[in-house]
Amino acid sequence: MYTGYDKLIFEVSREGRKAYSLPKCDVEEVELDKLIPSEFLNDKDLDLPEVSEVDVVRHYTQLSTKNYGVDSGFYPLGSCTMKYNPKINEDMASLPGFSKIHPYQPTETVQGALELMYELEQSLAEIAGMERMTLQPAAGAHGELVGLMVIKAYHEKRGDTKRTKIIVPDSAHGTNPASAAVAGFDIVEVKSNKSGAVDLEDLKSVLNDEIAGLMLTNPSTLGLFETNMKQIADLVHEAGGLLYYDGANMNAIMGIVRPGDMGFDVLHYNIHKTFSTPHGGGGPGSGPVGVRKDLVEFLPTPLVEKEEDKYVLNYDMPNSIGKIKSFYGHFGMMVRAYTYILSNGPGLKEASQKAVLNANYLMNKLKEKYYLPIDQVCKHEFVLGGLNKEILGISTLDVAKRMLDYRYHPPTVYFPLIVSEAMMIEPTETESVETLDKFVEVMNKIADEAKENPELLKNAPHDTPVRRIDEAKAARNLVLKWEKNN
Amino acid sequence: MHRYIPNTDADAKKMLEAIGANSIDDVFKDIPKELILDRELNVDGPYSEMEIINRMCKLSNKNKNTNDLTCFLGAGAYDHYIPSIVKHLAGRSEFYTAYTPYQPEISQGTLQAIFEYQTMMSNLTGMDVTNASMYDGATACAEAAMMAADKKKRKSIVVSETVNPETRKVLKAYMKLHNIEIVEVPMEGGVTDLEKLKSAVSKETAGVIVQYPNFFGIVEDMSEIEKVTHENKALFINYVDPIALGILKSPGELGADIVVGEGQSLGSELNYGGPYLGFFATTSKLVRKIPGRVVGQSEDVDGKRAFVLTLQAREQHIRRYKATSNICSNQGLVALMASIYLTTLGKKGIREIAMQNVQKAHYAFKELTKSGKFKPMFDKPFFNEFALTSDIESSKVNEELLNHNILGGYELGKEYSQLENGLLVCVTEKRTKEEIDKLAKVMEVI
Numbered sequence: 001m002y003t004g005y006d007k008l009i010f011e012v013s014r015e016g017r018k019a020y021s022l023p024k025c026d027v028e029e030v031e032l033d034k035l036i037p038s039e040f041l042n043d044k045d046l047d048l049p050e051v052s053e054v055d056v057v058r059h060y061t062q063l064s065t066k067n068y069g070v071d072s073g074f075y076p077l078g079s080c081t082m083k084y085n086p087k088i089n090e091d092m093a094s095l096p097g098f099s100k101i102h103p104y105q106p107t108e109t110v111q112g113a114l115e116l117m118y119e120l121e122q123s124l125a126e127i128a129g130m131e132r133m134t135l136q137p138a139a140g141a142h143g144e145l146v147g148l149m150v151i152k153a154y155h156e157k158r159g160d161t162k163r164t165k166i167i168v169p170d171s172a173h174g175t176n177p178a179s180a181a182v183a184g185f186d187i188v189e190v191k192s193n194k195s196g197a198v199d200l201e202d203l204k205s206v207l208n209d210e211i212a213g214l215m216l217t218n219p220s221t222l223g224l225f226e227t228n229m230k231q232i233a234d235l236v237h238e239a240g241g242l243l244y245y246d247g248a249n250m251n252a253i254m255g256i257v258r259p260g261d262m263g264f265d266v267l268h269y270n271i272h273k274t275f276s277t278p279h280g281g282g283g284p285g286s287g288p289v290g291v292r293k294d295l296v297e298f299l300p301t302p303l304v305e306k307e308e309d310k311y312v313l314n315y316d317m318p319n320s321i322g323k324i325k326s327f328y329g330h331f332g333m334m335v336r337a338y339t340y341i342l343s344n345g346p347g348l349k350e351a352s353q354k355a356v357l358n359a360n361y362l363m364n365k366l367k368e369k370y371y372l373p374i375d376q377v378c379k380h381e382f383v384l385g386g387l388n389k390e391i392l393g394i395s396t397l398d399v400a401k402r403m404l405d406y407r408y409h410p411p412t413v414y415f416p417l418i419v420s421e422a423m424m425i426e427p428t429e430t431e432s433v434e435t436l437d438k439f440v441e442v443m444n445k446i447a448d449e450a451k452e453n454p455e456l457l458k459n460a461p462h463d464t465p466v467r468r469i470d471e472a473k474a475a476r477n478l479v480l481k482w483e484k485n486n
Numbered sequence: 487m488h489r490y491i492p493n494t495d496a497d498a499k500k501m502l503e504a505i506g507a508n509s510i511d512d513v514f515k516d517i518p519k520e521l522i523l524d525r526e527l528n529v530d531g532p533y534s535e536m537e538i539i540n541r542m543c544k545l546s547n548k549n550k551n552t553n554d555l556t557c558f559l560g561a562g563a564y565d566h567y568i569p570s571i572v573k574h575l576a577g578r579s580e581f582y583t584a585y586t587p588y589q590p591e592i593s594q595g596t597l598q599a600i601f602e603y604q605t606m607m608s609n610l611t612g613m614d615v616t617n618a619s620m621y622d623g624a625t626a627c628a629e630a631a632m633m634a635a636d637k638k639k640r641k642s643i644v645v646s647e648t649v650n651p652e653t654r655k656v657l658k659a660y661m662k663l664h665n666i667e668i669v670e671v672p673m674e675g676g677v678t679d680l681e682k683l684k685s686a687v688s689k690e691t692a693g694v695i696v697q698y699p700n701f702f703g704i705v706e707d708m709s710e711i712e713k714v715t716h717e718n719k720a721l722f723i724n725y726v727d728p729i730a731l732g733i734l735k736s737p738g739e740l741g742a743d744i745v746v747g748e749g750q751s752l753g754s755e756l757n758y759g760g761p762y763l764g765f766f767a768t769t770s771k772l773v774r775k776i777p778g779r780v781v782g783q784s785e786d787v788d789g790k791r792a793f794v795l796t797l798q799a800r801e802q803h804i805r806r807y808k809a810t811s812n813i814c815s816n817q818g819l820v821a822l823m824a825s826i827y828l829t830t831l832g833k834k835g836i837r838e839i840a841m842q843n844v845q846k847a848h849y850a851f852k853e854l855t856k857s858g859k860f861k862p863m864f865d866k867p868f869f870n871e872f873a874l875t876s877d878i879e880s881s882k883v884n885e886e887l888l889n890h891n892i893l894g895g896y897e898l899g900k901e902y903s904q905l906e907n908g909l910l911v912c913v914t915e916k917r918t919k920e921e922i923d924k925l926a927k928v929m930e931v932i
Contacts, residue, residue, distance in 0.1 A: 006791065009602050009829050020569055020835040025842050026919040027849035032733065032841065035848050036867045040705050042735050047609040048833045053571060056829050060575040060599070067595030069583030077585055084490055085583050088535055094573075094755075097546025102559050103759030104896055105550070106888065112548030113758050123529045138621035138760070139815035141802070149663065178802035178812035182632075184663040187807045225516045255527045257517050272815065276490075280819030281596035282586040282618065282779065284761035300659075322659035326562065326624040326652045326748070327759025335542075342538050345531025347488055353510050354491050357501055360513050364505045377516055404591050412588075415803070432492035433501055459787075464591040466792040474784035474796040478773065480615045481605035482783075 002465055005062035009049045010482050012059060019053040066465040067281070068409055074435055076362075078381045078412035078424025079173065079221060081251045081273035083355075086343065089276065089336035098335050103327040107312055113331065114311035118304045120338045121288075127348065128247075128267055129260025130290030134299040136329040140248060143268025143287025144179035144215070146300060149321040150266055150291060151213045151242045152183060153298040157319060160240070163212035167241075169198055171222060171416045173248060176215045185212060192418055195374055196222035198232055207239040217246040218262065219253070219379035221416040221424070223359065233263025242266060250274040251428065252356055252380035255349025265292045271330075275337035286333035300324050354429035355380045358436060362427050365440040369447035373419055380428070386421030387450055394450040394457050396421040401468065402449065404461035406442045488532065552756065554891060556921045558850075560871050560912025561701070561896035562623070562650050563759065564751045566729065566839070567916050569830045572753045576823045586779075586815065590794045591786075596818065597793035600781040603825040610731050610828070610836075611745040612738020613767035618779035619817040620764030623748025624653040627695065627725050628660035629766065629777045629811055630744045634693030634721040635666050636810070637775050642667045642690045646678040648700035649725055651901035657695075666692075676864030676873065677706045687714050693721040693744070698737065699730050702864060702910060703847070703871025712741040721772075728752055728765070730869045732840025744768045753827030754820055763820040774800065777811030842915035843870035846922065850913045853926040860929060863898075863908050871912045873898060873905070878932060880909045886932045892925055 033041060051059070069075075075082035093099065101110055121133045137143035148166065155163045166180040167188045177187045188211070191202040197220065214236045218226045226232065236243050245259040245267035251274045259267045271286035272279050279285070291299060301320045302313035313328075344351060356379050363372065363382040371385040386396040400410035400423070412424040427436060449456050461467055487494060493501070498510065507513060514522075533541065557565040576582065580595060587593030600618045607616040620626035631643045643661060645654060647670055654670070661668050669691075671683045678696060687694055694715040699705045708724075715722040724737040726747040731737075737745045749763030750756075768776055774797065782796030802809040831839060847870040854860050854874060863873035874895070876883070884894035898908030913922065 008598070010605070013832075018832060018834060019571075019830045020832070022567070022835070022838055022842065022915065025845050027846050027922070029845050030848060032844065035844055036705055036733070036869075040707075040734055040867065042731070042733060042739075046732065046833050046836055048606055048831075048836060049829050050832050050834070051829060053830070056826065057571055057575065059829070060826060061578065063595040063598055064575075064578040064580040065595070066592075066598070067580040067584050068589075068592040069580045071579035071583045075585070077588075080585050082585060085579075086490060088538060090577070092538070092542045092546075095542065095546040096551045096553055097543075097549040099755040099757055100551035100553060101549050101758045102552065102557060102565070102756050102893065103563050104559055104561060105555075105893060106884070109550040109555070109888070109893075110758065112545040115548065116545055119530070126528050138625070138817075139813075141812045141814040142621060142625075145812060149659070152663075174801075174803035174806050174809070175812055175814050177807035178805070178809040181807040181809070182663065182812045184665075227516055227518065229521065230518065253517075256514060256523060257521045258523055261523065262521055278582045278819075279585045279815070280582050280817075281584040281593070281822065282600075282818030283815040284621075284817050284820060285815035322662075323652065323655040324625075324659050325656060325760075326622045326762070330760040331758040332755075332761050339538060339542065341529055342531045342533050342541065343490075343535075344488065345529055345533070346526040347532050348527060348529065350488060350491060353514075354493055354498070356513050357498060357510060358493070360505050360507070361501045377513055400589070401591070404589065409585075409592065410589055429491050429493075433497045435492075461591050465594050466591055466786040466790055467788055469590050469786050469792045469794045470784045471794055471796070474782040474794045475799070478770075478796070479783035480601075480773070480780060480796075481608045482602070 002065040008482050009051065009059050012051055012055050013049040015050055017050045017052045019051055019056045073407055074431060074439055075409040076411050076425045076427050077409060078426040079248055081426060081428055083276055083428040084430035085276055085278040086340060089339045092339045093332045093335040111311055114304050116338055117334060118306055118311055120334050121304065123341050124269060124288055125290055127254055128290045129258030130267060131293040132296045132299065133288045133290040135288045135334055136300045136325050137268065137287035137289055138325055138330055139283060139285035140268060140270040140287045141175040141179055143289045144175055145183055146289045146324050147244055147266040147268055148180055148183035148185065150295055150298040151244065153321050154242065154295055155212055162210050165210050166212055167206060167214040171196060171220055171418050172215060172217060173221065173246060176246060196220055196224050197226050197228060200228060200231060203232065203235060207235060209240060211239055211241040213242040213244050215244040215246055217249050219249045222374060222383050223378040223381035224374065225379055229262050248273060249380060252352055254352040255346060256352055260292065265295060271333050271337045276340040277333045277336040284330050284333060286330040351429045358427040358429060358431060362425060362436050366443055369444050381424060381426035383416065383419050384423040385419050386423065387447055391450045394454055396423050398457040398460065399446055402446050402457045402460035405463045408439065555893040556891065557893045558895055558911050558913065558925060559893045561910055562652060562748060563756055564914055565756060565916055566751050566914050568753050571830060572823050572826045575826050576819060581822060582819050587795060594793060597781050599822050599825050601783065601793050603821045604781060606825065606828045607765050608767055610728055611767045612736025613745050614770040615773050616765060616767040617776050618781060619821040620766050620778055620813065621817065622760065622762045622764045623746065624656035626746035626764030626766045627653050628657050630723045630746045631657060631661060631693055633775050633777060634723065637772065638692040638720065640690055640692035641665065642669060643693050643695065644669045644671060644686050644691050645695040646671045647673045648678055648702060649695055649697040650701045653725065676702045676704050676866050678711065680710055683711060684714050687718050687720060689718055691718055691720040693723045695723045695725060697725040699727060699869040702873050703868040704864060704866040705734060705869060708740045729840055729843065732836040743772065749824050752824035754823055761817060761820055763817045763824055775810060778813045778816055839915050846915065846917055847872060847913040850911065850922045853922060854929060857930060870914060871910055874909050874911060875907050880907050883909060883932055887928060890928045892928065
């Protein structure tokens with residue numbers, strides 16, 4: 001429970017307190033400057049807190065009460081797939097046999113870890129319809145970068161060095177163009193048509209022999225399936241480009257349709273979305289990348305291979321893009337994702353079905369009082385354009401902030417950019433119909449409030465640990481660390 | 487019915503009716519038939535919780551962990567002590583089941599914890615600002631190089647051969663994307679060859695990367711390197727071990743422009759290589775070029791202190807292809823763990839941990855080199871790792887150690903052809919005199 005606690009740990013600090021205990025050093029001690037020359041040594045005190053163990057526990061427990069997680073309540077944050085994070089996943093990841101192993105241990109002492117990685121790769125490749133996966137990328141955006149590096153390496157190996165451009169739809173996640181830029185590509189934007197799908201004519205006009213590939217999310221960021229998928233794939237392939245699948249929206253289609261079967265050549269997953277690993281308040285994520293058969297040679301090293309009944313790390317990949325992260329990726333997240341897959345099996349399909357059903361149900365209920373720009377069957381999420389137009393002067397931000405007072409995490413707002421006043425809502429399959437009905441009730445109540453008492457929304461939130469924050473001040477007058485007297 | 491999915495078939499039926507659909511297939515009618523998967527997914531499961539525990543325990547028992555083996559292996563991932571409260575507090579689900587703090591009013595827990603992390607890491611490194619985290623030390627280093635190239639509008643990065651080989655590989659893969667040249671400076675006697683460094687750094691150099699303590703555990707003299715770097719108006723980039731900063735001069739004092747490193751030592755398990763914690767600190771001058779997320783202090787409409795993601799104009803969701811980096815999710819929870827760790831150890835504890843590392847490593851060094859069978863590879867001051875050599879192949883040494891349930895050192899010959907038979911031994915505060923003595927005894931008779 002939030003109690004109004006507002007201290008920084010540095011303000012709790014009192015000289016001489018401590019929260020740790022270490023055994024006495026049991027080897028003979030030598031004066032430090034006899035071991036390391038004094039000019040390399042720090043002669044000042046470290047500027048860190050001095051607190052007791054109880055102080056630390058109370059401090060962070062109090063901080064946690066100022067936070068909102070999936071366990072706290074409904075979290076319909078579009079494109080982020082905030083589904084329930086099973087507790088068993090956490091328990092499995094902390095088994096000492098998984099958590100207390102060193103990345104450079106001899107492979108014969110980590111056969112269980114390698115087997116898990118191998119099996120997880122097989123499952124992920126099956127769900128994606130891809131030949132192989134690298135588990136190395138640390139997050140979705142990192143996966144995008146790796147996938148684009150693979151595309152680059154593919155064209156380079158063929159001597160097709162003119163291909164320096166990547167096509168990104170105007171509805172894409174911001175990471176798509178940013179990753180393409182980091183990968184050293186120029187970006188060409190392709191327009192969406194009225195129903196949010198890729199405009200085929202515009203696509204044709206930008207395709208040429210300088211295009212390395214197209215990045216696509218399907219379902220799109222509007223939550224709609226690209227019905228022209230086959231034409232898009234054919235067009236890009238005929239032009240000599242590759243098709244990249246942004247797996248952020250994978251929760252809509254598990255076991256129903258596979259990116260590989262849609263014509264995609266490369267994809268990344270967001271394990272922390274689709275496969276239930278927690279987002280940790282901003283990571284760690286995990287973004288495995290899958291590829292079709294002739295692109296396997298370009299994946300980062302190492303891959304886990306099975307040789308008879310033994311698992312090995314294969315570094316012998318001369319055409320690999322190299323290493324893009326230390327060691328093998330976020331192994332701890334892999335354990336969680338593998339646990340999740342085991343608990344579902346082929347029933348992952350039901351997860352996607354129920355996620356899509358929940359989204360359609362919610363969309364149909366909410367369109368009464370909110371503006372739904374594209375009224376057709378959606379997939380795992382849908383995008384509203386704010387309140388119905390007769391209510392003037394109340395922005396999507398106001399609605400979102402008012403939702404905080406009702407103890408909901410608001411949807412993703414002002415994205416995608418192609419819908420004004422956008423509210424992107426993704427309920428996921430782990431919410432009950434009662435939760436959805438209650439949410440609709442509150443959303444409708446907020447819509448009524450907008451008419452009757454607009455100030456209530458404009459000044460929201462009223463009942464949160466802090467109220468609306470001056471973001472401009474934060475950026476103008478940068479305070480990025482605590483200093484005495486600031 | 488699956489336990490994670492509340493809606494029953496009866497619920498689904500009612501919901502379908504409410505939206506005017508006949509069956510679940512109706513909500514997928516927009517997907518062209520020829521694309522639909524016409525079979526069940528070939529994945530293992532579903533299993534009950536008990537079955538999963540059995541399977542996973544079997545799998546994890548196939549691994550030998552650092553409770554079974556006495557760990558003298560480091561080389562970028564370290565077996566340090568983790569106070570019990572780190573896991574308990576980071577395990578509060580309000581922290582770990584939250585997304586990135588896009589709604590600051592209900593994310594003050596995460597935001598304040600990051601702000602405190604930024605403060606502690608800035609103080610430890612002696613820098614002005616630290617970002618909210620990067621994927622790991624290696625990618626943080628690559629981002630630092632990209633930032634230097636961008637800031638200086640130069641296309642060359644100089645890196646010492648004494649920087650972690652894994653980190654240099656990641657650096658190489660990233661730099662290739664922007665046609666940034668990497669000039670590797672060879673080592674001499676376990677440290678960066680100063681003469682070769684001087685001739686490698688020029689007015690074309692955007693940044694110079696050195697590790698502190700370096701990959702061999704050696705505390706290199708940074709003063710000359712810093713001088714050469716700044717004379718050429720390049721950025722001085724330090725890749726550091728945060729635990730060593732408990733006793734060593736901070737990179738800020740040494741004149742660093744960017745400090746990056748691997749923060750796994752700060753409260754994270756070994757986890758077979760991840761998730762770990764990349765940290766990234768720099769000077770106020772460079773703050774607007776920093777990659778990733780940054781938390782700033784502000785106030786709410788009532789004038790109450792509040793924290794918020796700031797400088798977002800650099801980031802991908804605003805700037806798209808013009809962003810300073812594509813990073814989005816980072817290592818939020820691991821940064822929280824580092825905060826809790828640093829708070830728990832605090833002013834005295836980090837120093838005491840660092841001291842015990844130095845003392846125990848030097849005791850081990852003395853014991854292992856006593857008879858002359860294993861010789862020091864270098865003669866330089868070191869922190870908690872040191873390199874030994876002998877007439878015996880290092881893999882043979884490690885095999886024999888493993889027979890005695892000891893996880894031996896890193897085999898240097900794998901990455902440094904000139905250091906064949908070299909073994910990099912790591913001794914943290916967790917190793918006892920008894921364990922070190924046993925190591926010495928076993929090695930003596932190999």
